[in-house]
Amino acid sequence: MSDAGAASSTVVISARALHKAFKKVQAVDSISFDIAAGSTTALLGGNGAGKTTTIGMIMGLILPTSGSVRVLGVDMARERHRVLARMNFESPYVDMPHRLTVRQNLKVFAGLYGVADVASRIAVLAESLALEEFLDRQAGKLSAGQKTRVALAKALINEPEVLLLDEPTASLDPDTADWVRSRLEDYRRRRNATILLASHNMAEVERLCDRVIILKAGRVVDDGAPHDLIAKYGRDNLEEVFLDIARGRAAALA
Amino acid sequence: MSGFSLRRIIAMLSRYLYVLRSSWPRIAELVYWPAIQMFTWGFLQTYINAQANVAGFNGRFAVAAGTLIGALLLWDSLFRAQLGFSLSFLEEMWSRNMANILMSPLRPLEFVAALMTMSVIRLVIGIVPVTLLAFWFFGFNLWGLGFAVVAFFVNLVLTSWAIGLFVSGLVLRNGMGAEAIAWSILFFVMPFACVYYPVATLPFWLQWVAWCLPPTYVFEGLRALLVAHLFRGDLMVEALAINTALLVAGAFAFLGLLDSARRAGSLLQMGE
Numbered sequence: 001m002s003d004a005g006a007a008s009s010t011v012v013i014s015a016r017a018l019h020k021a022f023k024k025v026q027a028v029d030s031i032s033f034d035i036a037a038g039s040t041t042a043l044l045g046g047n048g049a050g051k052t053t054t055i056g057m058i059m060g061l062i063l064p065t066s067g068s069v070r071v072l073g074v075d076m077a078r079e080r081h082r083v084l085a086r087m088n089f090e091s092p093y094v095d096m097p098h099r100l101t102v103r104q105n106l107k108v109f110a111g112l113y114g115v116a117d118v119a120s121r122i123a124v125l126a127e128s129l130a131l132e133e134f135l136d137r138q139a140g141k142l143s144a145g146q147k148t149r150v151a152l153a154k155a156l157i158n159e160p161e162v163l164l165l166d167e168p169t170a171s172l173d174p175d176t177a178d179w180v181r182s183r184l185e186d187y188r189r190r191r192n193a194t195i196l197l198a199s200h201n202m203a204e205v206e207r208l209c210d211r212v213i214i215l216k217a218g219r220v221v222d223d224g225a226p227h228d229l230i231a232k233y234g235r236d237n238l239e240e241v242f243l244d245i246a247r248g249r250a251a252a253l254a
Numbered sequence: 255m256s257g258f259s260l261r262r263i264i265a266m267l268s269r270y271l272y273v274l275r276s277s278w279p280r281i282a283e284l285v286y287w288p289a290i291q292m293f294t295w296g297f298l299q300t301y302i303n304a305q306a307n308v309a310g311f312n313g314r315f316a317v318a319a320g321t322l323i324g325a326l327l328l329w330d331s332l333f334r335a336q337l338g339f340s341l342s343f344l345e346e347m348w349s350r351n352m353a354n355i356l357m358s359p360l361r362p363l364e365f366v367a368a369l370m371t372m373s374v375i376r377l378v379i380g381i382v383p384v385t386l387l388a389f390w391f392f393g394f395n396l397w398g399l400g401f402a403v404v405a406f407f408v409n410l411v412l413t414s415w416a417i418g419l420f421v422s423g424l425v426l427r428n429g430m431g432a433e434a435i436a437w438s439i440l441f442f443v444m445p446f447a448c449v450y451y452p453v454a455t456l457p458f459w460l461q462w463v464a465w466c467l468p469p470t471y472v473f474e475g476l477r478a479l480l481v482a483h484l485f486r487g488d489l490m491v492e493a494l495a496i497n498t499a500l501l502v503a504g505a506f507a508f509l510g511l512l513d514s515a516r517r518a519g520s521l522l523q524m525g526e
Contacts, residue, residue: 095350111265
């Protein structure tokens, strides 16, 4: 788990009565939470729990039906362009132009994010994420693990204060996934960045996160530090806690 | 952060130019289709001219037929400029990159400015060589028409941007199911824009429809220039007025459909 002492009490992400309905489906049902600066928080939940929709609303790509979400003090539904240069994200549902080389892709995003010294920033990322060997290869010709590293490089191109990650290690082998987690931990410590991630991987959440917000059917059903939740439910690990909640055993156990 | 950033527009342009440079068939294709069209209509025009002389029309019919190749070049300019805008936009959908773009500090109007610039770049790459071929093979010198060509092109490009904005908004809102509109929408407009025949050819009630379309003014202007040697500045000004209204409507439609896509929650998972 990351160093909880790094977190300060400054609220970076604030959701208030956040609600999103798609026609008659309540994807996110009036959730509220604050996320402190320098912390790593996980949104945990099964398929359809509302994790991706919540992250979408935090990014401002999905408009809430009601409620509000603020990032770095800015209302993301109305003024998101004021803070987008200080944020970034990675998602397995999003790709980068296949015909561009990795270097070209990173140059384009460096330009979009207003990075001052593009060449040296790409060099730093290439070294820290081990991209050198395929920096001039087309993005479409990379393996899944290489693509994830490139997506992470894009997500870190502007050294974001707020990093949103949707299943950051999905489809990676255990070794590569572990390597990616180490890079994320390093980045958070060095930059005192705030990371919010959605994940199905309990080991990943236990290792990376100070705090877990558990969603079920669009509602927050529990919220706390991983070790506190494990103790609260009397389980050995977060996966067992998750299964208790997902299968409706939580009320009896908690 | 600045409200409108040239640097972000240049970043987007470099993205599209990288794609274009990465594949010579893509560049060749920009010239290929306009060239094929031009040769087909150019030879048809040559044939009509020959038949008109045999039939003794004293060249009048031949002059009218001479407008065919000019109309074709202008029509293709409109079509290519609209495709240049829409295909650049669709590149983001095909590569599942749209969320990255929309999550970046790039403003929607900067995105649009990059798409407009790409539409002009692709148009120039595609059409300029074909106009030179038209001069070489058929003696039709589009550039010899002088200032009128500028007026024609400005109006056609403005129309292409307005349509491109509307189509891109529809794709943002409805996903790739709306992609076919990008390819077909101008062909719906074509019969009413009177590309190859005067507006007077249409039934009276359809003439009203034709005069609502800016390209109609351009093609009428071209015929006036080639047949009567008269530059109709009034037509160009009227086309410009309608184009301005269409462009404003297109920009509002694009922004409105983008907001609608944000409400529908479809932006995060866009792509093929």
